[in-house]
Amino acid sequence: MAADDYPLIKGVASKASPLVEDLLKEDPRSTPALDAKGNHFPAEKRIDLSRYLSPAFAELEKEKLWKRVWQYACREEDIPNVGDRTAYSVGPLSYMIVRVDERTIKAYANSCLHRGTRLCDGTSSGERIRCPFHGWEWNLDGTLHHIPSRWDFPFVKDNEYHLKEVKVGTWGGFIFINPDPAAGPLEDALGVLPEHFRSWGPENHFTYARARKRIRANWKVTMEAFLESYHTIETHQQILSTLADASTQYEAWESATSHVSRLYSPMAVPSPHLGDEASREAAALELAESFMMPGMEEIRFKVDPSSPLSARAQLAQWRRNLLQMFTGADYSAWPDALLLDAIQYWMFPNFCPWYGEGGPIVYQFLPDPGNPQQSIMDVRILAPKPGNGIKCPPPSPPVHLDFDESFTDKVPLFGSLSMVFDQDMANIPRVQAGLAAAHESGTDIVFGRYQEMRIRYLHEILDRQLSL
Structure with a gap:
């Protein structure tokens, strides 16, 4: 029998770890996204x-994927001032995102029209865009401003030497580009994201911490490791006491123009693998420690045994109070899930924003410019913008990690997440090496019916995009 011929089981539960739809019934508050x-x-x-190994397949992706789809490039806070710019590179392609004026953002091919020199590396700023090789200059709107020794270029017409512009769109503080001049609007590609995220507001957050990690694995291999919770039982055993991995709910939303999926893993709930006797009170206490920061010792979370609220609900209320202290906003209507749980969305091809304050993370997975068996993972942790008249801090610059450098050693702001990421980084290159061996031997791989459905969805859309 084929896999699709068997009954579909959507996760498992225990007395201590209900399925998502049952967990949500414990809280009278909800949002349209959660339901x-x-x-x-x-x-x-x-x-x-x-497709994980071949330079020819990477070339196909460059031409039929990366040159033709809406893709998350950066956040608006990365270029807050007029003249600010940042580079976005995907494989061998490179673009420059520029703030032209307070309301206008443009993107250009990141290449000088004289000798092809890259115009922007990392982030920079200035009244004009100047090539570091020969000093050709463009205005922020892409129009040609100045050529040294102009007498030697009589054939150069100003109106023909505008920087090559690509489409730009913004949503939720994120900036997207699409190199295809015939592309439809960004709104069509976003699908359910604006509606679902409206109750949280990613635009009201800033980058608290960020890292960019080089990985010895194809970009799809790297991303697939973060599209399912199935690996938790073996890879992240230390979080089984606080994350209901096998109770995770998976969804996908499909339309003619958008492809979005979601993983929803309950937190402050033990894994069903730990059995009926696992403690939800202990899960809440342990998760609370991961939310602690220096200076919070006086307000450490404690379970009140006399409260009519469950330990999970008490933890959510503790987080509401903390967020209100920080921002001055009212969180009384926020569901517990929005304050505690790991709810991760994916938008084709490589954008993974998390929903809520339980895990306000953003993943971006990028192919290496020269080697299809290497990739870059960009991770941001967002934090709510402070209120009470406090000025919002500038975004944290990225910490660059080479292949063998660890999150634990280099990114202290990630807290306990650093250990989780290091565990993933130990696995992912092994997966890449194993796929190469499997390809040589003709071995097939198999995806779980439910827990790995988002990976199947990725390849389903990829096949369509590449006309395979």
């Missing part, structure tokens, strides 16, 4: 492993 159900379930999928 939303997907409209698509990907079919059984078997794939040619060369």
Whole structure:
């Protein structure tokens, strides 16, 4: 029998770890996003492993994927002032995102029209865009401003030497680009994201911490490791006491123009693998410690045994109070899930924003410019913008990690997440190496029916995009 012929089991529960839909019933508050159900379930999928290995496949992705889709490039806070710019590179392609004026953001091919020199590396600022090689200059709107020794370029017409512009769109503080001049609007590609995230507001956050990690694995291998909670039982055993991995709910939303999926893992709830006797009170106490920061010792979370609220609900209320102290905003209507749980969305091809304050993380997965078996993972942790008249801090610059450098050693602001990421980094290159061996031997790979449905969905849409 094929996998799709078997009954579909959507996660398992225990007395201590209910399924998501049952957990949500414990809280009278909700949002449309939490209650939303997907409209698509990907079919059984078997794939040619060369897509993880082959330079030819990476070239196909460059031409038919990266040059043709809306993709998250950076955040608006990365270029807060007029003249600020930042580079966005995806494989061998590179673009420059520029704040032209207070309300206008443009993106250009990151290449001088004289000899091709890259115009922007990292972030920079200035009244004009100047090539570091020969000093050709453009205005922020992309129009040509100055050529040294102009007498030697009589054939250069100003109106023909405008920087090559690509489409730009913004949502929730995120900046997206699309190199395809025939592309439809960003709103069509976002699908359910604006509606679902409206109750949280990513635009009201700033980058508290950020890292960019080089990884010895194809960008899809790296991303797939973060599209499911199935690996938690083996890879992240230390968080089984606080995360209901096998109770995770998976959804996918499909339309003609957008492809979005979601993973919803309950927190402050033990894994069902730990059995009926696992303690939800202990789970709440342990999770609370991960939210602690220096200076918070006086307000450490404690479970009140006389309260009519569960330990999880008490923890959520503790977080409401903390956030209100920091921002001055009212969080009384926020569901517990929005304050505690790991709710991660994915938008094709490589954008993973998390929903809520339980895990306000943003993932971006990028192919290496020269090696299809290497990639870059960009991770941001967002924090609410402070209120009470406090000026919002500038975004944290990225910490650059080479292949063998660890999050634990280099990114202290990630807290306990650093250990989780280091555990993933130990696995991912092994997956890449194993896929290469499997391809040589003709071995097939298999995806779980439910827990790995988001990976099947990725490859389903990728096949369509690449006309495979």
